[in-house]
Amino acid sequence: MTLVRRVARPLLAAIFVAGGIDQFKHPAAKAKTAGPLLAKVGPRAGLPDDPELLIRANGMAMVGAGALLATGHLPRVASSVLAVTLVPTTVAAHAFWKEQDPEVRERQKVQFLKNLGLLGGLLLAAVDTEGKPGLAYRAHLASDSAHRAVRTTRREARHAARAAARETKLKAVQAQHALS
Incomplete structure (x- = not known):
């Protein structure tokens, strides 16, 4: 204080x-x-x-x-x-x-x-918050953080889905070459 x-x-x-x-x-x-x-x-x-x-x-x-x-x-x-x-x-x-x-x-x-x-x-x-962020500001930060986490999770899920699709195609091509 x-x-x-x-x-x-x-x-x-x-x-x-x-x-x-x-x-x-x-x-x-x-x-x-x-x-x-x-x-x-x-x-x-x-x-x-x-x-x-x-x-x-x-x-x-x-x-x-x-x-x-x-x-x-x-x-x-x-x-x-x-x-x-x-x-x-x-x-x-x-x-x-x-x-x-x-x-x-x-x-x-x-x-x-x-x-x-x-x-x-x-x-x-x-x-007076004594220089510390107030509850409204902290709630806003938490909300922003949650939104960022959701966006990051969506982006990572899209990347994982694309990588899985590429891996599946690659395995299919390899399987086709193995049969030929």
């Missing part, structure tokens, strides 16, 4: 670990904020009708994924989980477009944009 990754991952993860612990310990305030969004999305997503439980679960996901990202274990999965937890948090908690007070609107807008920046960092971490 490069020095940049070793430093950047814990820095990115820190806010999620701290926020997740806070959500787990104090879900009531967050549940009130998330209530309208959970009321809309929850039934369709098959989520339980307990906002505090969902906030605590979100908090634990943030702590777990944040710890994994910070330590460099499963960083692509961890950052993907954090990105998924960040989207509803951002929409529910920082809906600046709904605010009437200009100062509150501006504060919420800054928090919204900060979360978008965090989301961008998480998306970069989610696709």
